[in-house]
Amino acid sequence: MSFGNASLCDEVDKKLIVVLRDGKKFIGVMRTFDQFANIILQDTIERIYVGDKYSDKHLGVFFIRGDTVVILGEIDPDKEVKEKKLTKVSWEEINLAQQAEREKLQQMEQTKRRIMTESGLTIDSILNLDDF
Template identity: 40%
Template sequence: MSNWPQSDNNLFSSSLASYLDRKILILLRDGREFLGTFRSFDQYANIVLEGTSERVMVGNLYCDIPLGLYIVRGENVMLIGEQESNEEELPPYMTSVSAAEIKRAQKADKGAMRRKMEFLDFD
């Protein structure tokens, strides 16, 4: 006889199946964030999202870029969390901008980071 809890509910709540048909946020190993409705998964934890958008944040700016139906490879997933629809997602100081504006901000941010790192000699 094992000492493991025998409740089926415990097993179900700890699996990916508990997120099916719910709005979720996925954080990838490379730092990208995806929001969408969790529709399916397989034995490798590859995930199918419907109505997906990528949330890009630079400083106090953010943009949700629509992607549609999207497959996320399971080995890249770091974190999965359910979105509560009645909950405020972002702090009030964050400002929503267009995709073009967030790309300009990303480019400027990369330039600033390069300037900060100039003292390193990568050659």
């Protein structure tokens, strides 16, 4: 097994899912790549998952910078068609659900910070370990 850009040769002309640092997921057929692991996807869709729902946005030919890629993997077309545990919804509906999920996570984070502060724990007190 080879590592690095050389292993991308095996993925040319295959349907891949690419996950970026910001969490976005793109699915398409990889047509080419370069020495920086920049890749070109054809017939690309952006897919968003929220709970048991998902939605796709068609983008066509798409360029992805190699330094933004977290992971990529081949999609098995047979399993992709058979796996129907998710419900496809409109792009607008999935964006609303994604926004609600973000707001819920922000509320949880604010609650954690409030509880920590009330307990006398702050990020500053944790990071200043020299005081002990």
